[in-house]
Amino acid sequence: MLADPELTAWVRDAVGRVAADADALATLPRAADVHLAPPVRPRTVLCLGYNYRGHVPDGQDPTADDPEFPDVFVKTPNTLSGPSDAVVVPAVADDVDYEGEVAVVIGRRAHAVAVEDAMDHVAGFTLFDDVSDRAWQRRQSQWAMGKCFDGFGQLGPAVVTADEVADFHDLTVEVVRDGAVTVSQSTSTMVFRLPWLVSYLSHVVTLEPGDVISTGTPQKLPEALDAHRPLAAGDAVTIRVAGLGELTTRFVAPGAASPDGDDAPHAHATTTTEGVHA
Amino acid sequence: MLADPELTAWVRDAVGRVAADADALATLPRAADVHLAPPVRPRTVLCLGYNYRGHVPDGQDPTADDPEFPDVFVKTPNTLSGPSDAVVVPAVADDVDYEGEVAVVIGRRAHAVAVEDAMDHVAGFTLFDDVSDRAWQRRQSQWAMGKCFDGFGQLGPAVVTADEVADFHDLTVEVVRDGAVTVSQSTSTMVFRLPWLVSYLSHVVTLEPGDVISTGTPQKLPEALDAHRPLAAGDAVTIRVAGLGELTTRFVAPGAASPDGDDAPHAHATTTTEGVHA
Numbered sequence: 001m002l003a004d005p006e007l008t009a010w011v012r013d014a015v016g017r018v019a020a021d022a023d024a025l026a027t028l029p030r031a032a033d034v035h036l037a038p039p040v041r042p043r044t045v046l047c048l049g050y051n052y053r054g055h056v057p058d059g060q061d062p063t064a065d066d067p068e069f070p071d072v073f074v075k076t077p078n079t080l081s082g083p084s085d086a087v088v089v090p091a092v093a094d095d096v097d098y099e100g101e102v103a104v105v106i107g108r109r110a111h112a113v114a115v116e117d118a119m120d121h122v123a124g125f126t127l128f129d130d131v132s133d134r135a136w137q138r139r140q141s142q143w144a145m146g147k148c149f150d151g152f153g154q155l156g157p158a159v160v161t162a163d164e165v166a167d168f169h170d171l172t173v174e175v176v177r178d179g180a181v182t183v184s185q186s187t188s189t190m191v192f193r194l195p196w197l198v199s200y201l202s203h204v205v206t207l208e209p210g211d212v213i214s215t216g217t218p219q220k221l222p223e224a225l226d227a228h229r230p231l232a233a234g235d236a237v238t239i240r241v242a243g244l245g246e247l248t249t250r251f252v253a254p255g256a257a258s259p260d261g262d263d264a265p266h267a268h269a270t271t272t273t274e275g276v277h278a
Numbered sequence: 279m280l281a282d283p284e285l286t287a288w289v290r291d292a293v294g295r296v297a298a299d300a301d302a303l304a305t306l307p308r309a310a311d312v313h314l315a316p317p318v319r320p321r322t323v324l325c326l327g328y329n330y331r332g333h334v335p336d337g338q339d340p341t342a343d344d345p346e347f348p349d350v351f352v353k354t355p356n357t358l359s360g361p362s363d364a365v366v367v368p369a370v371a372d373d374v375d376y377e378g379e380v381a382v383v384i385g386r387r388a389h390a391v392a393v394e395d396a397m398d399h400v401a402g403f404t405l406f407d408d409v410s411d412r413a414w415q416r417r418q419s420q421w422a423m424g425k426c427f428d429g430f431g432q433l434g435p436a437v438v439t440a441d442e443v444a445d446f447h448d449l450t451v452e453v454v455r456d457g458a459v460t461v462s463q464s465t466s467t468m469v470f471r472l473p474w475l476v477s478y479l480s481h482v483v484t485l486e487p488g489d490v491i492s493t494g495t496p497q498k499l500p501e502a503l504d505a506h507r508p509l510a511a512g513d514a515v516t517i518r519v520a521g522l523g524e525l526t527t528r529f530v531a532p533g534a535a536s537p538d539g540d541d542a543p544h545a546h547a548t549t550t551t552e553g554v555h556a
Binding site: 043044046049067068069070072073074076078090091092111112139140141142143144145148149150203204205206 | 352355
């Protein structure tokens, strides 16, 4: 029991401050309630078709089928979605597929840079789900219609700076669907390696800070290929790479993405603490 | 001779104002000195391959070879250049070609709009030179590398509002190179007509105000095909459509585009009266 009135006042005051701090803590958003926007807003997203070598029997040359040049295509800005965004399966699409990829974020403008200088222009790495509708993709020679539905390019969860990654070409890309690992392939099996890719692309497109290059698609495991069915509302796919985190794509029906009926990820969404956003 | 001092003062004042106006006029930039930026800054530029029917002999069905769906590809933002910009023939490119097209500018957000409502989302029309390097375009299945060099999408000279064009499908697109008409074809020969195109594309990409759809390539005349040689520094190509104006693409060598050695069109160029910009 405290008799000293001054000490009593001090303790009362201190307890009051602790209580106020506790109230403040209670109002902090829980992680699950925070809506995460894409970690960068690229002006341009360039993607590669293929770029991982398939498995070949012992004694065969794994590079025998390497293409001479990478097959490059563009994801339009409407495709960009963030880690918290659900991806709408469009009403007109019924052959939706995922591709779990490692994406590179440009940190410094790159125009016609040499291979040996290319990594100076890379800020870091993140994950990218290159979502496609295969039927729309196959309708014509160019893939844009299959690749560019609203929200079909999920980016995140965060940009890990390049200095945090000891060897970009020693990462294992895993994809999990319905509890099963459907992809597990090392970036060591890429056909076109990162410094060469950045250099090559920079000879065509002047790359700006924040621009994203997604480095191609590790191949589905044979049993995953056999079991494949198009993605539908209710499905979820998780991409994970040690050191880069996890990115989960939840697929929803049109109109289910947000209570206001706006299916598309917000064009200018920013990180927000509004609980019920997506 | 004026004797009235009040009138004399009035005349003196009026003459002074005229002289001041004349000084102001003298400092107005001449048209040739004004650097015209692209008339809009699209977030997304979607282009069509093909889309104009070739000539067929009498009695044959001109629609016999029509594709089922348009072949759509993307021009990245770095390609955007304006009417006053020269286009750099990249050091790594030696098979550069032009395509004179009519472009549509979106005026109101369009998501999955019906064909009959599509034109409500169109603000107007302008011209577009879809520049390509054919060798880079053919390197792989996707055309992005051939289509997306810096400055390879010249847009202008101005957006003519839709109400000024009586019939979009009754325009003649002409291209002139070296004094010879190399293209002369009516928009009436388009395979996919504009309202259908806007509707179709809007089912994939939510089109935003300012976005551009270039509606495909009228075919080179047979004699122009025979005489074709890749564009080189010093060449110029003019697209002209009655009512939409003229757009001239001047091709220059790397480093020749601007005195500061910045070959790329300025990423955020705005209309400016600086005389020596390009």
